[in-house]
Amino acid sequence: MRSMKFIAEIGGRSHTIEVDNHGADDGYYTMVVDGERHEVDAQLLRSHIVSVLIDHKSYDVDIEKSGKLDDTLDGRMKVRVRGRVVNLDILSERRKKMKEAATAHLSQSGVVNIESPMPGKVFKMLVKEGDEVEEGQGVVVVEAMKMENELKSPKAGTVTSVKVNEGQAVDAGTSLVIIE
């Protein structure tokens, strides 16, 4: 593979980045960001650190994937550049298309799966199956590190399933409530 195209989203805006290694593994790349060309010297180091030189400007960049670890179509990342974190969602063009195909079907059915954002304990269930909820309404309280955190419904709908009980220990990503 000599060149690849990526689609990145930052704060709702979409950007394209083309990476071309000229067929050589020499650390030099041509990148075209939204039509603008850059010659980039990049090195991938241990611990997901990327050292980038652009026009002799040195950037030490820390990459951290923040999406679901087992989902290759989840491109969320935290990228720290000169100590400032940019949250972006980036996928190759190919994966982006796969994702669009996969989620088109999801958004039609309008199912929202509320997951625990962290390991903890279900402190209080605020809804039960069959309840109508408003957008932004609290549905469940998860407790971790002595703090209670209320999770809210991202949309209006009906609670079709409550998957956990009060007092139950949950992991990050555990499905708690389904809203349709």
Next chain:
Amino acid sequence: MKNGQPKVTKVLVANRGEIAVRVMRTCREMGIPTVAVYSDPDRVALHTRYATEAYHIGPASPSESYLRIDKLLDVAKRSGADAIHPGYGFLSENSEFARAVADAGLTFIGPPPEAMDAMATKTMARQLMAKADVPIVPGLEEGIDDEAEAKAYAVKIGFPVMLKASAGGGGKGMRKVDRAEDFASAWRAARSEAAKSFGNDEVYIEKFLEKPRHIEIQVFADGHGNVHHLFERECSVQRRHQKLIEEAPSPFVTPEMRKEMGEVACRAARAVNYLGAGTVEFLVDAHRNFYFMEMNTRLQVEHPVTEMITGFDLVEAQIRVARGEALPWGNQPQSQRGWAVEARVCAEDAMNNFVPTPGVIRHFRTAEGPYVRNDTGVYRGFEVSMDYDPMIAKVIAWGPDRQTAIQRLDRALAEFTVKGITVNSQFLRQILQYKEFKEGHYDTGIIQRFQDEQPQWFTEEHEQVAMMAAAFFLFEEEQRKGARVVTGQGTGTSGRDLHAWQRSVGVRPPFRW
């Protein structure tokens, strides 16, 4: 002590995390062996590894481990520890624990239980402080019925005042009164609202503090009659009533005020026959009036900023005082040196209502360079448990002046890196660079105002570089996947000859965090 001077020859640290490690560090320097106690998940915690000896005391839940007085005393007996340092939190302000330690013939490295009790209940502390001539937030402890009497009292303590429902809560039956002319209508409104909301129209009066700042004085007392103060710490940067950034000295405190607050704090300590390290917390209003809030009868989380501007080791001083020695620095220190700022790095998502983010630390790089200090209890590979406090590290920087200290801490936090879990280090940097903070004109409302404003943080340059680095990273990830398949060909184990499961094993998934 009953049998002459206590020696403190082996210290049990009844705590975990960064403070346990911090206490043990001083013990090591003083040549004193240490005893750690640990819960199930803390078997591999840094404090367990750092101590000379370590004893298991139960499951993760603090009520079954770190808060179990019987287990702690049992470990002290088994290990031969003759002193206990409680750290902060857990049992540090529990007088029952301090008594049990003394009854077991051990030295409690902290104040006498009577002093802890005196400061534990607010009304009792208020009465004691008033008697000792320590200013308290003016107000009535009881409800008041007569309007004229109430108004006279409001005039006496000075406007603005707050009228609060005695039975109240949640802002109901609460009225701020700015001028005497407004008193009558506010009085009626507060009473009728109180009656409607709580079925009880009784209200009481308290002075309203405008833009309150939280400023505290470090005090230290020994058994030889010396009570000293080690200047102030400014702790107004708080979220959920917990401090996030502290500095010493305070940009708001004048030299005269410092002297006065210090003397008042020493009076407060004397009033309860204090011993060892303590902190007198004050609320300070915009007019530089200060009022006693409470006394923390223990070492504070933010004690390092005081250490940085005095050059003293407060844990060493605690141990020396516990041994019956006089305060190691001799006379009341007259001036501090330079400026120090501390930031608390927490496993929480500052952009998402500060939700805790426990998990495994995949990469950990502390800040280095001149005049930077890291106090931490974690390391790469350690799992930050959901059972304990989210604070994983304190980063402290010193400078000859405030601006240098802030810039240095900012630089240090930019180096401080944790991967695997979300931490608040960038948020802390944003606060450090926030106009109010930089100029030193802030109060306890600073975080709220910052969040309402949400100043732009990264620039187009950051964005562009982030995209290029991320695209490069994914490009390399894809290339490597391809490369592994190629390696297989020349070795006679090409994909064609392999079973499906072997093929899947051969291509290792990229290590992700």
